[in-house]
Amino acid sequence: MDLETATNELYALSPDDFIERRQQLVAEARQERDRELATKIGKLRRPTRSAWLINLLARQQPDEINALLELGTALQEAQQRMAGDELRKLSTERRKTVDGLARRAVELGREQGYSAPDGAVQEVSQTLQTALGDQEIADLVRAGRLIQAVTYGGGFGPTDLASAFGQLPAKAPTKPEKRTPAEPAQMLDPKQRRAAEKAAAVAREKVAAARTAADAAESEAEAATQHADELADRVESLRSELRQTEAAEREAREAARAARKHYQELRQAALSAEQAAAAAAEAIDEG
Numbered sequence: 001m002d003l004e005t006a007t008n009e010l011y012a013l014s015p016d017d018f019i020e021r022r023q024q025l026v027a028e029a030r031q032e033r034d035r036e037l038a039t040k041i042g043k044l045r046r047p048t049r050s051a052w053l054i055n056l057l058a059r060q061q062p063d064e065i066n067a068l069l070e071l072g073t074a075l076q077e078a079q080q081r082m083a084g085d086e087l088r089k090l091s092t093e094r095r096k097t098v099d100g101l102a103r104r105a106v107e108l109g110r111e112q113g114y115s116a117p118d119g120a121v122q123e124v125s126q127t128l129q130t131a132l133g134d135q136e137i138a139d140l141v142r143a144g145r146l147i148q149a150v151t152y153g154g155g156f157g158p159t160d161l162a163s164a165f166g167q168l169p170a171k172a173p174t175k176p177e178k179r180t181p182a183e184p185a186q187m188l189d190p191k192q193r194r195a196a197e198k199a200a201a202v203a204r205e206k207v208a209a210a211r212t213a214a215d216a217a218e219s220e221a222e223a224a225t226q227h228a229d230e231l232a233d234r235v236e237s238l239r240s241e242l243r244q245t246e247a248a249e250r251e252a253r254e255a256a257r258a259a260r261k262h263y264q265e266l267r268q269a270a271l272s273a274e275q276a277a278a279a280a281a282e283a284i285d286e287g
Contacts, residue, residue: 003041006044011047014112015047026038047147048148048149050120050124053105053120053124054127056112057108058143065141065142068128069131072094101128102121102124106120106124120149123149124149
């Protein structure tokens, strides 16, 4: 067993089975006398439910994940060329692809017995969008080794796309097009937009606070797990010492029994010699 094999196995599991299997792998590494590997496996963090859904998606539908990430590259190139029409087309494709993959991830989770809440679906979607502009996240998504969902971090999120469109050359006036529900932002007046932005800011603050609390709880859990692993190391060390001491005790008792037997034999020989000597002395006296 090596770290790569252990990591692949663990991140393919449900979060419900992660900790137990990790402990088993740590124990196996200790039995192989590879304490460094045991320590590294013990530090692998259990994925959140949302991250697990993405890992599940990446492992079961790798081609679709690769297609999505290639779309991210195309978006970056279009943005660099200031190709407005192409960027709009790719952005629409991105939205449809991300939404489709997020729904598929939820379906895969349901097949595994997990019914994802709406919040998890949103986290999956945002993580996939972030992966389009963040190579590190993209690599983790592709490998199926995420430990938690991520939000927009320099990728093609709403703010980034709005900024990109703002830098595009203005289009020549055309005949007004009929507005559709797909363009809700264009239907907001300034007052409504400010209210929506304020509500979004409040929601983001709540999400950030919730994530902070979740991260703190996870850190506490990981610290407790690490402490438990250290105690397990100590227990194993004490058990090994106990086994050695018990073996030494058995050897000592066996030696003691052999010594007592030898003593009895020598004592019996001495008594026999004394009796023989006494008999000889008596015979001399009688003669």
